[in-house]
Amino acid sequence: MTNSQKTATGAILLPVFIPTVIVTLFLIVGTLSNPELAGEVFQSALAWVTKTFGWFYMLATAIFLVFLVCIGFSRWGNIRLGPDHGDPEYSFPAWFAMLFSAGYGIALLFFGVAEPVLHFSQPPNATAETIGAAREAMQIAYFHWGLHIWGIYGLMGLVLAYFAFRHGLPLAVRSALYPLIGDRIYGPIGHIVDVFAILGTLFGLATTLGLSVTQINAGLHYLWEDIPINTTVQITAIGLITLAAIGSVVAGMDKGVKNLSILNMGLAVFIMVIVFFVGPSIHILDAFVQNTGSYLSNIVERTFNLQAYTQSDWIGNWTLFIFAWTIAWAPFVGLFIAKISRGRTIRQFIFGVLAVPTLFTFLWFAIFGDTALYLIMEQGKDVLIGEVQADHSVALFQFYDLLPWSTFLSVITVFLIITFFVTSSDSGSLVVDSLASGGALETPVWQRVFWASLEGIIAATLLLAGGLGALQTMSILAALPFAIIMLIAALGLWRALVIEGHRGAAVEAAATPGRAFSNEGSWRKRLSTLFKFPGEAKVTHFIKDVVEPAMEEVQKELAIHGWKANITREENGVTFQLERDEKLDFYYQVVATEHEIPEAHSENSKYDTHWQADVYIRNGALGYELYGCSQDEVIRDLIDQLEQYFNFVDAAPGQLPWNTVS
Structure with missing residues (x-):
């Protein structure tokens, strides 16, 4: 259990x-x-x-x-x-x-x-x-x-x-x-x-x-x-x-x-x-x-x-x-x-x-x-x-x-x-x-x-x-x-x-904006996102049409290796959770959240706020979003976070008094 x-x-x-x-x-x-x-x-x-x-x-x-x-x-x-x-x-x-x-x-x-x-x-x-x-x-x-x-x-x-x-x-x-x-x-x-x-x-x-x-x-x-x-x-x-x-x-x-x-x-x-x-x-x-x-x-x-x-x-x-x-x-x-x-x-x-x-x-x-x-x-x-x-x-x-x-x-x-x-x-x-x-x-x-x-x-x-x-x-x-x-x-x-x-330092190192974009041509895509301020509907559809299918692909692949992962759909986001018997579950969530328009762009926008597909792990936001990424790029980011999780929890158990940090 x-x-x-x-x-x-x-x-x-x-x-x-x-x-x-x-x-x-x-x-x-x-x-x-x-x-x-x-x-x-x-x-x-x-x-x-x-x-x-x-x-x-x-x-x-x-x-x-x-x-x-x-x-x-x-x-x-x-x-x-x-x-x-x-x-x-x-x-x-x-x-x-x-x-x-x-x-x-x-x-x-x-x-x-x-x-x-x-x-x-x-x-x-x-x-x-x-x-x-x-x-x-x-x-x-x-x-x-x-x-x-x-x-x-x-x-x-x-x-x-x-x-x-x-x-x-x-x-x-x-x-x-x-x-x-x-x-x-x-x-x-x-x-x-x-x-x-x-x-x-x-x-x-x-x-x-x-x-x-x-x-x-x-x-x-x-x-x-x-x-x-x-x-x-x-x-x-x-x-x-x-x-x-x-x-x-x-x-x-x-x-x-x-x-x-x-x-x-x-x-x-x-x-x-x-x-x-x-x-x-x-x-x-x-x-x-x-x-x-x-x-x-x-x-x-x-x-x-x-x-x-x-x-x-x-x-x-x-x-x-x-x-x-x-x-x-x-x-x-x-x-x-x-x-x-x-x-x-x-x-x-x-x-x-x-x-x-x-x-x-x-x-x-x-x-x-x-x-x-x-x-x-x-x-x-x-x-x-x-x-x-x-x-x-x-x-x-x-x-x-x-x-x-x-x-x-x-x-x-x-x-x-x-x-x-x-x-x-x-x-x-x-x-x-x-x-x-x-x-x-x-x-x-x-x-x-x-x-x-x-x-x-x-x-x-x-x-x-x-x-x-x-x-x-x-x-x-x-x-x-x-x-x-x-x-x-x-x-x-x-x-x-x-x-x-120590966990906070590891998360900070992992939370690099733009990390989810692929190497080839990523600079053009990243640059274009600086001038895009989507509304709630676009971000919600992105999570449903891109992020959720990406999670399902990872879920299927993990099942082949004997790992059980659950995907939970919520009103404003989706959560990927990997169940583990002896340690705390891995938790990766993408949520549609509202933010103020950056001051540098506020004069050129008719709206005061925009929406982002923000990434969260169990203990909070990682400081970057996924909107504009392809399905493969979302998969890459999810696997990167999963790798960080395993490295921190399992790499040096002798140095930790107990392993419950994700």
């Missing part, structure tokens, strides 16, 4: 699907049989891991962030995640809305008020409920939800997007290991990695869904006291959210997830604006600027601070817990970010993923967290401290109770929480479905419905049995091996980018 076939199929990959379902059932039954014991075992294991490997979590997180920033500023930042001539699939607002909704939009609603208030009342290095505690509380919140979180998500997303869209590997976590194990990613090792990623995603989503419906329940009870806080209401909420998620995954990425994500961002910004204007606006702006500056000036110290001399449990209960949880979620969020990032350059991807969500997060905490602290310190609303400590899920609604328009804000927030849950569930279902299908980008509807339904069933079942906390803790334990996988993936990405530079 070729790489292209592996990524195109929408069928369930049984070596991944069957073990995933079996392990899922085993964990559910085991947790249901004794949730208290399961919770104790997993909690003890988590405490041991964070205490023993806390240094590793912090160091790995720092490496992820520094690596991304260095890549973003390097010459490799101009490389596009896909063909060089491609464009981003989604506009920047839609892209940001989707990555934010899938990433941790719901976390901001849950922790935006709760975390600053909790750190203010119990700071690790300051006197409780003082100005120093307030400053430290906001610094901790910024650190926990700032650049480091998105560095983890961004690295995983970049690795997967690069290997999938630049080199044709499956959009699956297994592809991150290609530099290490090569084509064995399609065997048992790759299956195990994807099963592991699916389980982490599946139980992470299910437990978050189950635990967080308590916030919905709290909000509904706050608005309508007749609605009790109990499991019946929460199970009903899970059922309704699951149905909405099923509707979204059936609609697909463009109609479902994208539209819901844009709605989420619109509502979140709307709530932020209202709280900003009814709250202490000037104080919020002052705090935002000061906290951001303090964050940047202290980021290195906080990154490597493990409280080694105080031996406090705080670092394990907060910082390490959050970073470990993020690493455990990296396969899900990273793969989803990769899925929606095709066509962006590496620099756009990195700074879009790091800078924009981080600044939005800082502004969110300034508006909600600093306003909450202002109400406590300046207006004596310290009752909020006790309410938050008693129940984190009601923090946001108790905060609204101290502001004007509290009921209106609560109604919008409950709706926003629900839509965030739906977005997380449907995006998670799409990711799990893709992983269970070997990285397929398009899958049958029933598969997406199956995974979305399974998430809701797991959440509801474990909520009834009280086993959600145990499964959540188990999911976080998965962070340790995944951190190692991510470090290996970062090394593989660096090596691939080095090879990319």
Whole structure:
């Protein structure tokens, strides 16, 4: 099976699907049989891991962030995640809305008020409920939800997007290991990695869904006291959210997830604006600027601070817990970010993923967290401290109770929480479905419905049995091996980018304008093309009548030698693809593209643009066109490119860490 076939199929990959379902059932039954014991075992294991490997979590997180920033500023930042001539699939607002909704939009609603208030009342290095505690509380919140979180998500997303869209590997976590194990990613090792990623995603989503419906329940009870806080209401909420998620995954990425994500961002910004204007606006702006500056000036110290001399449990209960949880979620969020990032350059991807969500997060905490602290310190609303400590899920609604328009804000927030849950569930279902299908980008509807339904069933079942906390803790334990996988993936990405530079030099040497013309009389033909500016119809007919038959001739000749080549006809061009079992397919495309008339000829032309039959390989345009060539000349150019492909990929395999560059 070729790489292209592996990524195109929408069928369930049984070596991944069957073990995933079996392990899922085993964990559910085991947790249901004794949730208290399961919770104790997993909690003890988590405490041991964070205490023993806390240094590793912090160091790995720092490496992820520094690596991304260095890549973003390097010459490799101009490389596009896909063909060089491609464009981003989604506009920047839609892209940001989707990555934010899938990433941790719901976390901001849950922790935006709760975390600053909790750190203010119990700071690790300051006197409780003082100005120093307030400053430290906001610094901790910024650190926990700032650049480091998105560095983890961004690295995983970049690795997967690069290997999938630049080199044709499956959009699956297994592809991150290609530099290490090569084509064995399609065997048992790759299956195990994807099963592991699916389980982490599946139980992470299910437990978050189950635990967080308590916030919905709290909000509904706050608005309508007749609605009790109990499991019946929460199970009903899970059922309704699951149905909405099923509707979204059936609609697909463009109609479902994208539209819901844009709605989420619109509502979140709307709530932020209202709280900003009814709250202490000037104080919020002052705090935002000061906290951001303090964050940047202290980021290195906080990154490597493990409280080694105080031996406090705080670092394990907060910082390490959050970073470990993020690493455990990296396969899900990273793969989803990769899925929606095709066509962006590496620099756009990195700074879009790091800078924009981080600044939005800082502004969110300034508006909600600093306003909450202002109400406590300046207006004596310290009752909020006790309410938050008693129940984190009601923090946001108790905060609204101290502001004007509290009921209106609560109604919008409950709706926003629900839509965030739906977005997380449907995006998670799409990711799990893709992983269970070997990285397929398009899958049958029933598969997406199956995974979305399974998430809701797991959440509801474990909520009834009280086993959600145990499964959540188990999911976080998965962070340790995944951190190692991510470090290996970062090394593989660096090596691939080095090879990319060599490939670019080879392509540049091959991209000589006019190379397709024959030697005899070629100068007259080349000279005549300088004064020809054909329209779309002429170029389209040329591709159909000259280029396509030339490709068919080469296809027939290759078949005689036992090589299978496919020709794909598109609206504006034709593609020749040579399938190879062990290496990336050869890809040669001729496309009718529109260009501006050169300035030197613009006065003599009644049109502003003309059309060319441009030549592309997998990674982009070669810088010349074929219009005016004979069929033999097109064949010669195609064979020249095929020869370049074989020379680069096969000539010196010992010098390349892996052979996937065309």
